[in-house]
Amino acid sequence: MQIRFLLISISLLLTLTACGNKGPVRPLEIPLPGRVQAPELRQQGDALQLGWQLPTSNQDGSPLDQPPVVDIYRMTYDPADDCPECLDRSTLLVSINPQLPTPAQQSGKRYLLHDRPLQSDTGYQYKLMTRGNAGDRSKSVILRQVYNAPVSAPQQVELTPRDRSIQLQWQAPDLAAEESLLGYLIYRRLDDSSSLYPLTPEPLKKTSFEDFSLTNGTRYHYRLRALVKRGKQQIEGLASPEQSATPEAGI
Secondary structure, three states: OHHHHHHHHHHHHHHHHHHHOOOOOOOOOOOOEOOOEEEEEEEEOOEEEEEEEOOOOEOOOOOOOOOOEEEEEEEEEOOOOOOHHHOOOOEEEEEEEOOEOOOOEEEOOEEEEEEOOOOOOEEEEEEEEEEOOOOOEOOOEEEEEEEOOOOOOOEEEEEEEEOOEEEEEEEOOOOOOOEEEEEEEEEEEEOOOOOOEEOOOOOEOOOEEEEOOOOOOOOEEEEEEEEEEEOOEEEEOOOOOOEEEOOOOOO
16 A cells, blocks of 8 residues: 555656656747838938938837947948848948937937948949847848939039028039939038938029028028939939038128
């Protein structure tokens, strides 16, 4: 009787041990950060400008612990290649920490990066991936653009200060036969800012513009670029030399 009881106890103990042996404990899966938002790639003068916004959540919709780093990879390709993605030769160009985004610039929620120097008539592919604290990466966003010789800047730019406004006038640049002018873009900055920001939301069709609602006695700095269509691409030309003016009362 005692032997039978002992055998039953051993059998029960082995059964309980086996039920608890499930292998190594797996850590909870870390959610992947969401991809960059509103990605954009365009030629601006002698550079290619990348623009993006950070994701607001992880890929599964859960909130981000903190804004992710953006890793940007780059490769060149032959514009005649029908499948540049078939052979990925991308190498890391730069990692942008949103808390210290240099060499990118931050304007509100948007980040801008200018890549230069570049080779004319060459295709450039950029792959943007967000990276969380644990090194987990998002799915990539791929942008491509063929870099062409830059378009000339607007000519003979003149600034005329007035009472709480500044009048700008200029002449059109010389364009190649395959280029068509879409308009002009004006960039402005103040003395206490090192970066110029777009002043007009849409390209201007005329060769003059008056900047209203300014503060008298404050110095304003301007640069102009022509926006041109070349083939299927829209290209911002070179910037005109920076000029400045100060509006004054009574002018």
